[in-house]
Amino acid sequence: MSTRARSRSRRGEGGLLRQDILDAAARLLVESGDVEKVTIRAVAADVGVSPPSVYLHFPDKDTLIFDVCQQLFAALDQAIESAAAGLEDPFDRIRARGLAYARFGVEHPEHYRVLFMQKPESAPKGFGPEQLMESAAFAHLLQNAADLIATGLLEPGLEPFPVALELWAVVHGCTSLLISHPNLGLPPVEVLFGQACDHLTRGLLGPDST
């Protein structure tokens, strides 16, 4: 904790504190690995500022925590996309995407919890269902689902949206299971998701599958 006192910002630069708070909270979260350790007082002390100052930039603690985690959301999308880049086959792509997603979740369990496993009420208004569905990550997943359908290999009549949700449910199930029960003797992400993904995609195939 760098409890150094922070010098007051110049006029018009009050917003600088906001980023400092975000950075400190993010640092505390990754270093402690526990959301409950990221307390308003701890963050304020780390920035070198008094607790009430946090409320000049965030309406409440939940919003602060969520904003911290949401910064990882873009990184998640990038990780997924770079994993899928260069793969031609839509089936290879969806597998690589899911694996990257699951790995990301397992490597950032606290963030994943906040983003995807929290009570809906805790999510601030800025991250409702709409924002999730309109996110680049979901758009990419949707596109991949459409590509799968476009191969003509899938069972006829499937729509991209339900297929995307189905795929998401599977990868989310593997990820959250690994996060919540790490000592269960579960196989590593690659195996657990790999098998589930293979079986699910194979089950999506149509009757004329080779």
Next chain:
Amino acid sequence: MSTRARSRSRRGEGGLLRQDILDAAARLLVESGDVEKVTIRAVAADVGVSPPSVYLHFPDKDTLIFDVCQQLFAALDQAIESAAAGLEDPFDRIRARGLAYARFGVEHPEHYRVLFMQKPESAPKGFGPEQLMESAAFAHLLQNAADLIATGLLEPGLEPFPVALELWAVVHGCTSLLISHPNLGLPPVEVLFGQACDHLTRGLLGPDST
């Protein structure tokens, strides 16, 4: 809140308070629908007893909450088994099982959260990985997986344990997704899980599937 004063128990009947506390906590949980509303003080007041009295029967709050939710674990198993009862085909059984599980989770979201979506540290020592794997519910799932394999219809080389985990991951994914994002426009449990289950089980089939 029935803040009635509770008369002191007779000698040797101190344990009666334990059940009263459990009942009160359970009632508060279902009535408020929010774990955070189930506070030690609220439970104690509801029973008509002072807060420290709770600690005569529970080491800490997490254990109390968990014990409350664990009471539903047996009910979960019963719900699953009664759903699967009478079904001969192992594929029908696994589908009915999963659906009953998912329905149960969606209908008791707070309990499901505590049991399956919490941080592993929050779970008391009485509900470690071992207890989960040795539970009747998991045994039944494992048996069903074995039955699936015994049909000879599945892809060769599959073992019951990984298959069970895979199935659990899928149904858990659907359940927790519906719990965490109820306003996402997700299809109802029956549809979301139904499709995922059908596709997964079909993907588990071997090459000589009709």
Next chain:
DNA sequence: CCGATAGGTGAACATCGTTCAGCGACTTGG
């Protein structure tokens, strides 16, 4: 230099989980 205002604080409130010394009614041994 002056007053307005952006930037930040001190102290407090309500609430939480938890601890600890101790009270008091009831049982029991003599």
Next chain:
DNA sequence: CCAAGTCGCTGAACGATGTTCACCTATCGG
């Protein structure tokens, strides 16, 4: 029948939390 013991329970407090509100004060335009 009385004294001692102990079981069941409590009052008061500690430390920590999120949050609010009145207030201060350094800075900047005029």
